[in-house]
Amino acid sequence: MNQKQNTRGEVVLLAAGGTGGHLFPASALARRMKEKGHDVHLATDVRGLNYLSQIEEMPVHKLAAATVFGGKIWLLPWRLVKIVFALIQAVHLVLKLKPSIVVGFGGYPSFAPALAAQLLGRQVLIHEQNAVLGRANRVLCRLGAHLATTFGATRGISKSTQARTRKVGNPVRNDVLTAARGGYRYLNASRPFELLIFGGSQGASVFADTVPAAIGELPADLKARLRVVHQVRRVDMAQTLAAYGEIGVYAEIRDFFEDLPARMRRAHLVICRGGASTVCELSLLGAPAIIVPLPGSLDQDQAHNVRELNEKGGAWMVNQSEFTTEWLSGKLNELMLNIELLNAASARSLSLARPDADLRLCRYALSLIKTENAAVREKKQ
Template sequence: MSRGTVLIAAGGTGGHLFPAESLAAALGKLGVRVVLATDSRVTEIAKTFPASEVVQIPSGTPSGGSVVSKGIAALKLARGVLAALRLIRRLKPDCVVGFGGYPTVPPVFAAATGGVPTLIHEQNGVIGRANRFLMGRVSAIATGFPKVNGLPERLAGRTYHTGNPIRPAVLQAAAIPYAAPEPGGMLRILAFGGSQGARIMSEIVPPALASLPAEARARLSVVQQARPEDQDEVRRVYREAGIAAEVAPFFKDLPARMAAAHLVIGRSGASTVAELAAIGRPSILVPLPGALDQDQAANARSLAEIGAATVIMQPDFTPERLAGEVAERLADPSGLTQAARAAKSAGILDAAERLASVVLTLAKIPVPDQETST
């Protein structure tokens, strides 16, 4: 029998949906019914979401674009709020949880105006625009990082640092100890640029590694994600340089690949940073440029400040710079072991359970051990 109902609002990207999925799984284990409110862009991902029901809610992105496009987006959001109000009346949820992005706005806004307990989760080190709009209206705020830029001090009393919920595959990889590279031995490198790949990784990483001396190249083993249109060129560079490399557009077992790596080179999305910390792997991070909130730069700094990562901004991410960084690590791999240890110290493996606990408190749903103790 269900111990209550929680409506989770998430959509737009996997970066919002994956932590929501982890929370849903944690709530499901506690006997809580979960319903997902999302938008049409994540239909395929939503098919495997652990919810008893998946409902599409209209939403739009009013930032950027022309006045007309902003007006259309605002109308979609208004339609979404009306649809969310109808959904909330039907479900009578004990709590509504949003994970950022504009698909979160209609359900959370409707719930807050209707007196339903609400929670938003901010995955990044900078609060996003949708969460910024909602943060003064919700019952509580959960964060993926200890410090979130843009979150006012006046909201500290209802803010909880839970960490970013991570996938089961990441938890499995986190149990694998870091295999420190031997002096003069092989160095395993994993390079990727997010779920859709990143051209900059294909343009910079292969020529950087190919420019190293022959003795250094012979010690490299590379796994690289590359877009389909870039794969042939990436493979050619590695082949001509005599570097052992596996190149593919997508790796379903990315957490296991991360665990097997001595060094990870990638972007610094919230999920990537959380997974690097949970698994405990050193990294070279290149924040995505051009983002209005500069969230990836803030995420990357959280690891750099504790010695777990080296951050290179994209204008400085050149083959020459990267080759120098890799050469240093080949010459003295002890720093990698220290960085791995630092990364692991920042990992939060029970973030989903921490977040579920906050949700249950807001919803006034007793947790199982409380029930048995009364």
């Protein structure tokens, strides 16, 4: 048999938390693995079931999610019971599927399958989206899991894990790759200025409060050029719509945009949070951005995610405490009057893009399968 035949038809189990930030990279890897003829399965929690229409089609196994990190101390015994239950579920799943490798994408539901695979002697690869290695992932790496990172200077990686670590980038959705083919819409003084604002479910209210007020402080000629697209939480929609109405600025407001990647590509400037997927999508699309990391996030991972993009000049990072009406109004005024600042930021952002992250991650996983298969054959001889 040739090498290609030896690596075809492997069972691959992906384990991911029930958010888009975890599931979209898993879906991108699933697409690559399926193209190569492998049998790909997904383990996630009940929240992940809401994303099934947006990700690659594959068998899905619902598992319980639990963690010992965070939460009320008196609930620790209950959390430990849930962890044991999740681990039993995961052990049963691994024994049933007999995967050649388990690839974990973070989130509490990914911990039990990865740990079960390690206990049963299976290959485990962890993909860390953030620039800070998550606490559960640190445990798995200490137990011997291999690690793939999005960012080059990921924090929290032990010396023993560094030898098993590769930087691959963060795989993104197909619609992001499609939108990226169009490139950044370079700005000139005759064009309307397209401003896109979106935030995660945690903390998007600060944008609803600050952005319309800041735009209201702009000179009339700049306000007239603005075309705003603003994704807000449903509870903030009425307030935000009224705020834009008062300042007389065109604004399209929704609680969810299914075509967000295309809107990111069309935008001349984006205002958003600093999730790993968002940062990588901005780079791929060459979209200049004002990024406000979520304050109080675990290990300040969002601030670390944005650091390289900010230092390279592809984005402007500002702490939420400094994200005031006065600051934002001044920054918008500066950027709208200095077209070259945005055009240069777009080019610098693109220089950090890794459009082949899914392929890099796939190759890493397949190399581990190949190594394991070779070791098994050697033992049999």
